Amino acid sequence: MKKNCLKNIKISCILASFLIFFTLFSCFFNCKNVFAESQYYYTSNVEHIFTHCLIAYSDLAFESKTHMSKNYLTDCITSKEFILILNELYKNNYALVDINSCFKIDENGIASKCKIKVPKGKKPLIFSFDDVNYDSKKIGLGMVDKIILDENGNLASSTKYKNQQDIRYDLEFIPILENFIKKHPDFSINGAKGLINLTGYDGILGYRTSHTNTLNRQEETKQAQEVVNKLKQNGWQFASHSYGHYHMNKISDEKFLKEVELWQAEVEPIVGKTKIYVYPYGEWCVFSNGEICKKHKILQQAGFSLFCGVGMKTFYNHLPSKNHKVLFMDRKCVDGRTLGANRPELHSLFNPLSVLDSARPKN
Ligand SMILES: [Zn+2]
Numbered sequence: 001m002k003k004n005c006l007k008n009i010k011i012s013c014i015l016a017s018f019l020i021f022f023t024l025f026s027c028f029f030n031c032k033n034v035f036a037e038s039q040y041y042y043t044s045n046v047e048h049i050f051t052h053c054l055i056a057y058s059d060l061a062f063e064s065k066t067h068m069s070k071n072y073l074t075d076c077i078t079s080k081e082f083i084l085i086l087n088e089l090y091k092n093n094y095a096l097v098d099i100n101s102c103f104k105i106d107e108n109g110i111a112s113k114c115k116i117k118v119p120k121g122k123k124p125l126i127f128s129f130d131d132v133n134y135d136s137k138k139i140g141l142g143m144v145d146k147i148i149l150d151e152n153g154n155l156a157s158s159t160k161y162k163n164q165q166d167i168r169y170d171l172e173f174i175p176i177l178e179n180f181i182k183k184h185p186d187f188s189i190n191g192a193k194g195l196i197n198l199t200g201y202d203g204i205l206g207y208r209t210s211h212t213n214t215l216n217r218q219e220e221t222k223q224a225q226e227v228v229n230k231l232k233q234n235g236w237q238f239a240s241h242s243y244g245h246y247h248m249n250k251i252s253d254e255k256f257l258k259e260v261e262l263w264q265a266e267v268e269p270i271v272g273k274t275k276i277y278v279y280p281y282g283e284w285c286v287f288s289n290g291e292i293c294k295k296h297k298i299l300q301q302a303g304f305s306l307f308c309g310v311g312m313k314t315f316y317n318h319l320p321s322k323n324h325k326v327l328f329m330d331r332k333c334v335d336g337r338t339l340g341a342n343r344p345e346l347h348s349l350f351n352p353l354s355v356l357d358s359a360r361p362k363n
Helices: 002-038 058-063 069-075 079-091 173-183 217-233 253-266 294-301 336-340
Strands: 039-042 047-052 094-096 103-105 111-113 116-119 123-130 146-149 155-161 164-168 195-198 237-240 276-278 306-308 316-319 326-329
Touching (some): 069 336, 079 173, 111 326, 116 123, 155 217, 253 294
Parallel strands (some): 094 123, 195 237, 276 306
Antiparallel strands (some): 039 116, 146 155, 155 164
């Protein structure tokens, strides 16, 4: 009797072990399969679009007819347009990706494009934002004044508007994108947000961190640092957009070197090192008479490896000679001009005419 009982227990134990082993095995196999099926290698060129700081207060930007109105009209988009564009991009299955995951640098310092894994059904997209300094000369003309951390530590915009401090989450691209991704987490691949391209001549993000501020530079830099820390923690990336936003061919090599050094002295300590250089006006000089241009050498020596221009093609390759391996990425411009012109290159991303803000003056 006792022997039979022991035998039964033994058999039960063996069966239970098999069952556990089988369950674990099938679970592992299924999980592996789900993972394999849920992601794929994206081998085409990654789309890269860019715009500037948004027109936050249309009444100030357009109705007041200031010297900036015309520029805003052609070079910028409004907050409303940005929100509509995000919705369309999301509907068309785009998702933001970290630009740094799209290229690699070998032991010789040569950058090359790499394949990235994205969730099935998604197309990777880099969205970058130029000149995010909120130039002091433009204060009160329709853009926000600065990016701040609110009392709960969340990113917001702050602007002196109609004699009040207007703290908002729906007017500038940073808080808008933060909240859009909270609502649609699958619009961000591995937590990526946008790429912020900074000059340095009048500070960054609305803080006067440049040496030209002799009043309260230290305090401004401290505040800028806190905002940048939060941005980095939330998945935003940074690139250099030159220090003074000069036309590349209009300054000497010596002046260009000083420019690069100033950016590294004033902006890099706040945002950290970056491998990405975004040409002001999309103007670049890599080769001249078969030689690498001095200005390009300066950029390479400063540690930049991926160079971003402006163009409506999705260009992402080595330029202009394969032997020299300079990795170059074009960006499609999203502004009043390209929306109004209904540029066909934007059609795979969103419908330009359907996002146009009715607040734009007709003439
Ligand atoms: Zn610019």
